[in-house]
Amino acid sequence: MKVIILTLCFAAAVLAQEKYDSVDDDFDISEVLDNERLLNSYAKCLLNKGPCTPEVKKVKDKLPEALATRCAKCTDKQKQIGKKLAQEVKSKRPDLWKELIAHYDPEGKYQESFQDYLKP
Template identity: 75%
Template structure:
């Protein structure tokens, strides 16, 4: 019985630590979307065309894995922010969107999964 309880605790600990850091959950995505200078700076980082802030560098490092796993390690807040950001950039900055897609999904292998992610609640 003790072994089962310890095993369940270990599984719970592994599952809990299998999420991305929640510190970025309080990031104000609307501030970036409504500030062309900030958006441009972040885009340059993500596109390997300029320096990165520590926060954007974290996102950049996790982006390939998040795309590959359909954001499996993302918190709900991170998923919401990702959807909002993707929808806004696609709609209002199509050139930036196409540059990001060309860099992070040049073969188009994540397109369907990403469309499913955007359509999910």
């Protein structure tokens, strides 16, 4: 019985580690979307055209894996933030959207899964 309990505890710990750190889940995406200067600064970081803040660098470092795994390690809040950001940039800044797609998915291999993700 002790072995089963220990195994379940270990499995729970491993599953908990499978998610990205939720420390930044309280991030206010509206602040970025409503501030052209801030959005441009973040975009430059993501596109390797400018410096990165520590927060945006964390996102930048995890973005390729998140795209490849359909955000499997993202928390629900991170998925919500990412979806809102992508929808807003795609509709209001199509030029920036195209640059980000060209940078992070030049072969178009994530387009189908990403379109599914963006559906309302």
